[in-house]
Structures are given as structure tokens and as C-alpha cells.
Amino acid sequence: MSANPITSALPAPVDNRPAVTVLSGFSPGAVRATAQALLIADDRRLLAVAHDLSEIRGGVVRRTVRSAAELIEQSTVELVHGCVSCTLREDxxxxxxxxxxxxxGSDLLLVLPPAVEPEAVAAACSHCLVDGTPATEAVRFDSYVTVVDADRFLDDLASTDDLSDCDLHAADDDHRTVAEVVAHQVEFSDTVILWSRPDTDSLELNRVGTLVHRLAPWAIQVPIGTTNSLDCTGLSSLVRRTGRHNPHRPGMLGLALEGRPIALHDTDSSEVVSLLFESRRPFHPQRLNDALEELTSEALRGRGQLWIASQPDTALAFEFAGGGVSLGSLGYWLAALPAERWTETSDERRIAAELAWDPYYGDRRTVLALIGLRLDHAAITALLTSCLLTDTELADGFDTWRDLPDPFAGCFPLAGETRTDKENQP
Incomplete structure (x- = not known):
């Protein structure tokens, strides 16, 4: 069918909202230099907003607003509760x-402090109101850009330090690691600036670029700093007003539930390796617990979703960085819910579940990614496979699985009653 010549000729509606570029990174010097370069490139139409959180635990935040030519605002904000979410919501x-x-007519550059993750900004935008209306009615979040300092990125990603060891924790109960924050900043970005210096080793720069690609294959990489001069205008054209941010994109741990890729699966001999493990059958909880230390001993980053036989209603998030493993609830599998409750989830998740529906397991499935240097694909795959239920255990049936020894018992409570009626059992 041909297009309607009248409607197809109509121009697209003009979006007059200021474009917001969110700039993050764990190297303050590289982030500040990038921000200054972007301001210089557009000295009349770009304002940079930055917050100093060094006193946030005392409820004090310092805010600055500047253009390339002048300091426009410098304010101290006192919060009732000193935390990142309060800062985002209240200031x-x-x-x-x-x-x-x-x-x-001015665009905005939001420069995040080192310990603030860009996903927290996106989450705040999705549920916080300003003067009774969503912030996105006034501004358009155009892109999320992360600056990676090539000379320190690998050390940060391999670090086992907590933010508190660097006095960067946002609250007394903030137990995030440096590696977690660095990984999250890269993974949520749609553009990654590879910041280097003329004397940066070219092989190391290539290795960092490959590692960033394994962490965020969906992000565009922009390398700068290999020469003694910086093309500010050229940099700005590559990272601003790109329209790369998708406001409907779920967080990293929700990607697989919507059928989106969470990593590449390498089969070459590259030093930087990404391994993707998928399985329909569940893990034996005790064997999985026993294998976690070995599983993560060589990897720099692990992420994804899984399910364990003893808790078949619960989709679990798996995350590893900085020496610690985290498992948490992603809610119910759709197979554990009556069909009328499926509308509580996103359209993308329901479509992904229906396309890959298994008559026995429903939408239950494990999708795990492990990323690191010189990982042994065969050994890791064999280890994960050994943690799955055997054919004999599988044949014992649903009711028997719930009685398996489970070191995770009680760790992942679900809201409301767990569905156990026969039609929702595998």
C-alpha cells in the first residue's frame, strides 16, 4: 500500500525541549576536561550543571552552573536526607x-560526580515529578555519555575497593565497590569517550577499547587524546544531540527479560573474552552456591538472569564486579503468574516470553554473561553446566525441587503469595 501523499508530506513535529547530555565517569580530571571541551564547542548554547557531593553524608550538596565564559550559579543546598536519590529528586x-x-534555547550538560551512576538519573526521571509534572516535559534526555580514562580503567574495573575506601560513598550504608560503579557507568551509556594521552600505550588503548566493547557492545566509542590537540567542535558533534538515548530501555539486569542481548559471545582468541551461557533447565541451589567463588575468580564482570529449582517462581538477577557476587529478585516469571497479571509487565517482556515460550519451562531461562581477560570458555561452561539439575533430578518433578538444600532460602521474597497452582507449574 502506498503512503498517503498528504500525511507523508507533513513535517515531523518540532521538539523545542532543551537537550540534556548526561556525562559520567570515574576519573574526575578526564570528566572535567571533557565537559570543558563541550562547553568551548558551544559557548553560547550549552550550560553545564555539576554537583559536589563531598559533604552529602552531612546533608550538604554544592551546585554550580556555568557556561564556557562564566560562572552562572554557585549554591549550597541542604537536604533533609543526604543521599543520591534525594539529591536527584530535590535538586x-x-x-x-x-x-x-x-x-x-540553551542545552544542558549534566556532569555527574564519580560515584553517581547514570541509571540512577534515568530512574529518577521515570518516577519523579517537578512542580507536579514529569521533568521530561521540560527537558529531553538526549544521550548518556561515559568518559573512560584508558590509563586507569582496567585497574578500576579489577579493584576490590569499596567506595568508602576512597571516601566516595554517598551514605554510611553505601557498600558499592569501585568496580561496580565503573561497570555500571559504561554499561548504561550510549556513547563512551575513550580518554587517553599521547604517551598512552597503543596496545593498552586497544585492549581498553575491546573491553569497553565487551561491556557495552551497544555503545558508540569516541577515542580522543592521542594527539596534543583536541578538536572540541568535532568531539561535540560526536556526543551531543545524537538522540541515542532510548528512555524505554530497561536497566542492565532487565535486558534479558525483554529478550535483548546482554553480551557478545566470543569464540576467537582475543585476550579480552566475553562468554554467554544460556540454559532452560534450572540450577541446583547448593551446587550453584558452591561454584560461585570459582566461577568469578577470573572474571572482571558478570551479569544476567537465572533461576534455581527450589524457587521456581522467582527470576533472579546475577551480578559480579569488584570481588563480590550479588543475587536479587527480578520478580515473578510470567509462567508463575495467571495470564491476567501479565499486563503488569512491559510489552517487550511479554513479546519476548511468547516468542521463546517453552511448553515445559515457560519463560524461565538462564542467561549469564562473564567478561574478563583470557577466560577459559570450555572450563566455565562445564562448571555452569555441572550446577544445573541432572536428568534424574529433573525427572523428580516440581514438588521435589522445592525441598532441595537451598542456601538462598528466604533471600528473595516476592510480593504477595507465591503461585503454586498446578497450571502455573512446569
Missing amino acids: VLPTLVRLARTHP
Whole structure:
């Protein structure tokens, strides 16, 4: 069918909302230099908003707003509760909305402190209101850009330090590791700036670029710093007003539930390796627990979803970085819910479940990615496979699985009653 010549000729509606570029990174010097370069490239239309969280645990946040030529604002904000989410809700988003109103025609560069993860900004945008309306009615979050310092990235990703060891923790109960934050910053970005210096070893730069690609194959890489001069205008054209951010993209741990890829699966001999393990049958909880230390001893990063036989209603998130393994609930598998409750999830998740539905397991499946240097594909795959239920255990049936020894018992409570009626059992 041909297009309607009248409607197809209509111009697309003009979006006059200021474009917000969110800039993150764990190397403050590289982030500041990048921000300054972007301001210089657009000295009349770009305002940078930055927050100093060094006193956040005392409820004090310092905010600056500047252009390339001048300091526009410098304020101290006192919060009732000193935490990142409160800062985003009570100052960051209101400031962006206010600047959009008072400086029409200007775009905004939100420069995040080292320990703030870009996904936290996206989450705040999805549920916080400013003056009773969503912040996204006033501004458009155009792109999330992360700056990676090639000279320190691998050390940060391999670090076992907590943020508190660097005095960067946002609260007394903030137990995140440096490696977690660094990984999260890269993974949520749609653009990664590879910041290097003229004397940076070219082989190391290539290795960092490959590792970043394994962590975030969906991100565009922009290498800079290999020469003594920086093309600010060229950099700006590559990272600003790209429209790369998808506001409907789920967080990293929700990607597989929507059928989206979470990693590449390498089969070449590259030093930097990404391994993808998928299985329909569940893990034996005790064997999985016993294997976790060995499983993560060589990897720099692990992520994905899994299910264990003793808790077949629960989709579990798996995450590893900085020496610690984290398992958490992603909610119910759709197979454990009556069909009328499927509308509680996203359209993408329901479509992914229906396309890959298994008559025995439903949408239950394990999808794990492990990323590191010189990982042994065969050994890791064999280890994970040995943790799955055997054919004999599988044949014992659903009711028997719940009685398996489970070191994770009680760790992943689900809201409401667990579905155990026969039609929702595998």
C-alpha cells in the first residue's frame, strides 16, 4: 500500500525541549576536561550543571552552573536526607527544569560526580515529578555519555575497593565497590569517550577499547587524546544531540527479560573474552552456591538472569564486579503468574516470553554473561553446566525441587503469595 501523499508530506513535529547530555565517569580530571571541551564547542548554547557531593553524608550538596565564559550559579543546598536519590529528586531534576525555563534555547550538560551512576538519573526521571509534572516535559534526555580514562580503567574495573575506601560513598550504608560503579557507568551509556594521552600505550588503548566493547557492545566509542590537540567542535558533534538515548530501555539486569542481548559471545582468541551461557533447565541451589567463588575468580564482570529449582517462581538477577557476587529478585516469571497479571509487565517482556515460550519451562531461562581477560570458555561452561539439575533430578518433578538444600532460602521474597497452582507449574 502506498503512503498517503498528504500525511507523508507533513513535517515531523518540532521538539523545542532543551537537550540534556548526561556525562559520567570515574576519573574526575578526564570528566572535567571533557565537559570543558563541550562547553568551548558551544559557548553560547550549552550550560553545564555539576554537583559536589563531598559533604552529602552531612546533608550538604554544592551546585554550580556555568557556561564556557562564566560562572552562572554557585549554591549550597541542604537536604533533609543526604543521599543520591534525594539529591536527584530535590535538586538535580528541579535545576534542569528551572534552567530550561530561564534559559530557553540553551542545552544542558549534566556532569555527574564519580560515584553517581547514570541509571540512577534515568530512574529518577521515570518516577519523579517537578512542580507536579514529569521533568521530561521540560527537558529531553538526549544521550548518556561515559568518559573512560584508558590509563586507569582496567585497574578500576579489577579493584576490590569499596567506595568508602576512597571516601566516595554517598551514605554510611553505601557498600558499592569501585568496580561496580565503573561497570555500571559504561554499561548504561550510549556513547563512551575513550580518554587517553599521547604517551598512552597503543596496545593498552586497544585492549581498553575491546573491553569497553565487551561491556557495552551497544555503545558508540569516541577515542580522543592521542594527539596534543583536541578538536572540541568535532568531539561535540560526536556526543551531543545524537538522540541515542532510548528512555524505554530497561536497566542492565532487565535486558534479558525483554529478550535483548546482554553480551557478545566470543569464540576467537582475543585476550579480552566475553562468554554467554544460556540454559532452560534450572540450577541446583547448593551446587550453584558452591561454584560461585570459582566461577568469578577470573572474571572482571558478570551479569544476567537465572533461576534455581527450589524457587521456581522467582527470576533472579546475577551480578559480579569488584570481588563480590550479588543475587536479587527480578520478580515473578510470567509462567508463575495467571495470564491476567501479565499486563503488569512491559510489552517487550511479554513479546519476548511468547516468542521463546517453552511448553515445559515457560519463560524461565538462564542467561549469564562473564567478561574478563583470557577466560577459559570450555572450563566455565562445564562448571555452569555441572550446577544445573541432572536428568534424574529433573525427572523428580516440581514438588521435589522445592525441598532441595537451598542456601538462598528466604533471600528473595516476592510480593504477595507465591503461585503454586498446578497450571502455573512446569
